[in-house]
Every structure is written in C-alpha cells, then in structure tokens.
Amino acid sequence: MPYELKNLPFSAKVLFSSYLIIIAIGYFVALLQILFTHGLADRKFGLSIQDIVYSYYGNRSGSKLETMLNGSMQPYAPPQERFQIIQWVRDGALRTEYETAIRPIIENRCVMCHSPNSSLPDFTRFEEVQKRAETDTGATVQSLVRVTHVHLFGIAFIFMFVGVIFCFATGAPEPLKALAVAMPFIFQLTDIASWWLTKLSPHFAWLVIAGGAGMAMSFVFMWIVSIYEMWILPLKHRPQGIHIESYLRHLRPNKG
Helix, strand or coil: CCCCCHCCCHHHHHHHHHHHHHHHHHHHHHHHHHHHHHHHCCCCCCHHHHHHHHHHCCCCCEEHHHHHHHHCCCHHCCCCHHHHHHHHHCCCCCCHHHHHHHHHHHHHHHCCCCCCCCCCCCCCCCCHHCCCCCCCCCCCCCHHHHHHHHHHHHHHHHHHHHHHHHHCCCCCCCCHHHHHHHHHHHHHHHHHHHHHHHCCCCCHHHHHHHHHHHHHHHHHHHHHHHHHHHHHHHHHHHCCCCCHHHHHHHCCCCCC
8 A cells, every 4th residue: 555654755755754853853852952951840859749849839938039049040040149139129129129139130141032022021120129029829810821822733733744744654444543643632622721720729730741641642652653664564564685596597598
C-alpha cells in the first residue's frame, strides 16, 4: 500500500522526520522552560506540587514580588538587594521609601527586561511594582486568558500534524490509532482546565502535572511509532539480495 509510512517516498520520509525531530527538540526546550520558571517557585530546583500551587494559586502568606525574588528571579539580584526589596514590601511598600532606596535597585536589576516595550510588567512605573507587592494570589485572570488562547491554537496545530503523520502507521489497530491521536487533545484540555481550577483551589495542582504528563506520553508514543515505521521497519522487511552467480546463471541461455 502506498499510503503507509514504510512505503512513503524517501523525500516524504525526510520531510516528516525533519518535522518530528524539530518538534521533539522544541518540546524538550519547553520542558526546560517550565522547569526554570514554575520549577523555582518554591525556592527549590525541580517541579513539584508546591511549585504548581505557587504559580497558579499563589503563596498567600507573602507577596508575588517576594515569591519571584526568592524563586525564578533569584539569580538576577544579590541577596542584600533582594532582602531590601522584600523588607520594603513587608513594611507596607510606601512610595517615599521606594523613591529613595528601592527604585535604584529596580532600575539597575529589573527594567532591562521589565520595560515599557516588553510583554512583562513595566517596572519603570511605581504602580506596577506596587501591584506585585500585594498578597500573592498566583496567576492573574488576564495572564491565564492569554496563555490559554496561545496554547489552544499553537499546541493543537502541533498535535494535529504529528497525528496526521501517525495516521499512516500500520503497526497498531485502527481503534488504538484513533485513541492515540485523540489523547493529546484530551490531555491538552485537561491541562488548561487544571490551571483555572488550581487558581480557585490548590487541591487541583496534581491535575496540572497529570495533564502535562499525559500530553508528553501521547507525543512520545506517536513520535516513536512514526520514526520506527519510516526507517527501521523497512529494514526488517527488506528482501534478501540475489547472489550474482545465481543471477548470471539465470540469464545464461539453456543449451539443448
């Protein structure tokens, strides 16, 4: 059959494989990005349930600015300057003290990224800094709406193309293939819904990890099967070569 991964033209295999390899690298880098952002929320390296709670529900015992300074933003300022900002927050985040002691630190350490032209909060404005000095309630509704629509559109396209390639596989029965191509989308909806649920209650934090793990396992399964059937399976079914002597004997005309 021509429409099987093992029987595709060489150029099509190269195209599909190149896409799968690039997407796999992108997926790995995305996992690193999660590890270095959410994974430092509890001040410890490595993603945990507590990291998920702090990221979406918040650390209600302190401010978001304090959580970030002790988490993912810790490498960007020395301990004494971070302590000074945290102490200012705990003392009430007054503007008079901000102008004299805190603003120079913010301008020196933060505004290179938190500028008016970036997508991050603009820390050149006191109001934006003061807003982060309030009790940490986790991700804002605006940020959840933004990442939700980006993930719904972007990741859905990724899994659609991976699924299209996987549909040409023949090593699994059709019901299993249908389930495999549907699972990433189911786990994607689970993952996104869990952000909003964790925002309401920290008890749903485990669902964030479950949704992300489900998407990853679905992706890995389709990726391995597709690569295997394109490049390894044809080698196992390659016909044995004909010895040259037998071939020449077959061509020699019969005498008689």
